[in-house]
Amino acid sequence: MIITSPDTDDWSTFYNWAAGENWKISFQEKHLFLNQLRPYFYVLWKHGRRCAFVSAVLYKTSGWIGNLLVDPQQRQQGHGRALFEFALQKLQDQPNVSRIWLTASAQGAPLYRKYGFAHVDTIQRWSGCGRGDMQPVTHSSLKQLIDIDSQCWGESRASLLHQLVNDCYPLYATDTAALLQAGIDFWQLGPWSTIKGSAQTYQSILQQCQSITPEAKPIVTDILASSRLSLTLQHSGFKSLGTNELMCLNKKSPSIEGVLALASLGSIG
Numbered sequence: 497m498i499i500t501s502p503d504t505d506d507w508s509t510f511y512n513w514a515a516g517e518n519w520k521i522s523f524q525e526k527h528l529f530l531n532q533l534r535p536y537f538y539v540l541w542k543h544g545r546r547c548a549f550v551s552a553v554l555y556k557t558s559g560w561i562g563n564l565l566v567d568p569q570q571r572q573q574g575h576g577r578a579l580f581e582f583a584l585q586k587l588q589d590q591p592n593v594s595r596i597w598l599t600a601s602a603q604g605a606p607l608y609r610k611y612g613f614a615h616v617d618t619i620q621r622w623s624g625c626g627r628g629d630m631q632p633v634t635h636s637s638l639k640q641l642i643d644i645d646s647q648c649w650g651e652s653r654a655s656l657l658h659q660l661v662n663d664c665y666p667l668y669a670t671d672t673a674a675l676l677q678a679g680i681d682f683w684q685l686g687p688w689s690t691i692k693g694s695a696q697t698y699q700s701i702l703q704q705c706q707s708i709t710p711e712a713k714p715i716v717t718d719i720l721a722s723s724r725l726s727l728t729l730q731h732s733g734f735k736s737l738g739t740n741e742l743m744c745l746n747k748k749s750p751s752i753e754g755v756l757a758l759a760s761l762g763s764i765g
Contacts, residue, residue, distance in 0.1 A: 497540065497541070497542045497547075497578065498540075498541050499540050499541070499582055500541065501534070501537065501539070502534070502537050502538075502549070506546065507529070507530065510549050510563075510565065511526075513549070513565050513566075513568065514565060517565070519761075520716060521761065521763075522677055522679050522682070522684045522760070522761060523663070523678070523679035523681075524660050524664070524677050524684075525763065527662075528659055528764070533551065533553060533764065536554065537549065537563070538550050538551070538579065538583065540579045542570075542575070545570075546567060547566065547567050547570050547573075547575040548564070548576055550563055550564045550580060550583045551563040551583070551764070552583035552586045552587050553763075553764045554590060554593070555655075555765075556651045557592050557593060557594050557650075558593060558595040558597060559590070559593050559596045559597070560596070560597045560763070560765045561580070561584065561587070561596065561597070562598065562599070562763030562764055563763045564576055564580055564583075580607075584596065584611065584745075594748070595744055595746040596745045597743070597744050597765060598613065598743055598744075599619055599742055599743070599758075600613075600743050601740055601741075608743055609743075613743040613744060613745045614743060614745070615742075616742045616743060616744045616750055616752070617721055617741075618720070618721035618740070618741060618742065619719070619720060619721070619739060619740045619762070620720075620721055620726070620736055621716065621717070621719075621736070621737040621738050621739070621740075621761075622716070622717050622719055622734040622736055623682075623714055623715065623716050623734060624706065624732060624734035624735070625706070625709075625712050625713065625715060625733065626683065626705075626707075626709025626711055626712065626714075627707055627711055628709065628711035629707050629711075630704075630707035638654075638661060638666060640673055641666050641668075641673040641674075641675060642657055644672070644689045644754075645657065645687055647689075647691060647754065648752060648755045649689075650750075650752070653687075653759070653765070656759060656764065656765070660675060660759065661675070663677070663679075664676060664677045664678060665678070667701050667704045667708075669696075669697040669704075671690060671691040671692055671693070672688075672689070672690040672691075672693050672698065672700075672701060673689060673690075674686065674687065674689070674705070674757070675687055675688075676704075676705050676709070682713065683709045683714070684715070684717065685715055685757060686717055686718060686757040686759050687755075687757060687759035688701065688717070689754050689755050690756060693756070695728060698725060698756075702729070702732045706733075717734075717757050718757055718760075718761055720742065720752075720755055720756060720758075721739075723755075740762060
């Protein structure tokens with residue numbers, strides 16, 4: 497059993513396995529996987545055959561484990577556990593990391609609890625549609641988005657947000673900020689954070705989001721249940737697609753008050 501970094505041929509396998517699990521991977525995430533995030537991806541091999549993938553993305557004081565995917569024909573052989581343990585150790589070996597995050601399905605959560613991960617929140621996936629009735633406003637700076645995101649997560653994620661900004665539209669409403677990520681198959685709303693939000697500011701963000709997104713183009717967003725945005729999303733025509741669990745392994749109780757939606761669909765936060 498060996499663990500390597502992915503090469504060009506590995507990505508088509510990863511995307512095929514992901515499609516088999518009905519995973520949604522945004523255009524921006526795919527671009528990051530092939531470029532800035534490539535050093536954080538790992539492939540487990542056994543007897544010359546790919547067995548599993550995982551990513552372990554490092555921020556300043558936290559890490560994010562995602563994209564744990566096992567070959568459907570090689571499951572129940574310990575490959576996923578072995579690669580997860582490798583990713584976890586990679587992040588724990590970093591001197592400044594005090595929190596490690598992941599999202600878990602109902603099937604995966606019991607395994608992560610055995611390693612000390614605890615429930616923080618529930619992630620609700622919602623889907624709506626664009627209206628395409630407004631031209632996007634060009635913002636010259638991401639500063640407000642980065643500042644609000646940093647306050648809510650307790651650390652700066654400026655590097656991630658700067659990487660995502662191509663083909664994306666920052667959305668602002670008073671002390672609330674979000675990023676609308678344009679894509680080919682769907683658009684994504686996230687990250688979305690607030691210092692002291694209100695129903696009016698949340699509605700404003702959703703109105704901007706749907707107005708900028710092309711007509712009938714799907715919009716996907718991963719919302720924290722604690723945001724209490726369900727009624728606002730329903731009012732805007734969004735429908736719930738399912739849930740996952742947001743979990744954290746940390747040295748102290750994590751506080752992410754004001755985080756409304758993730759920047760990715762479960763893989764990098």
